[in-house]
Amino acid sequence: MIFKVHWIIDGIAEIDAKDKEDAEKILQEGLEDYVKNSEVLMNKFVAKSIQGTAYKPGNEDSTQEENNKDKKEDSDEENQ
Helix, strand or coil, X not given: CCCCCCXXXXXXXXXXCCCHHHHHHHHHHHHHHHHHCCHHHXXXXXXXXXXXCCCCCCCCCXXXXXXXXXXXXXXXXXXX
C-alpha cells in the first residue's frame, strides 16, 4: 500500500547579515543549493519548498553556543 507523507523540517540558524532580508536571502540560497545538489532530497524525499523568516532573538532565545553548553551540562548531570 502506498502512502503520501507530507514532511516538514524545522530549524533555526544564526546568520550574520546586514538586515533581516539579507539574512533570509543568505539562508535561502544556501538551502536551495544544498537541496538541488542532493539526489536523495530531490528524488527520494521530493523536496518541494523552503520557507523561513528572520527575526532578532529576544530574551527567550538562546544562541546555538548557549544551547550546546546547556545540553552538555544536562548530559554531565545525568551521567553523575
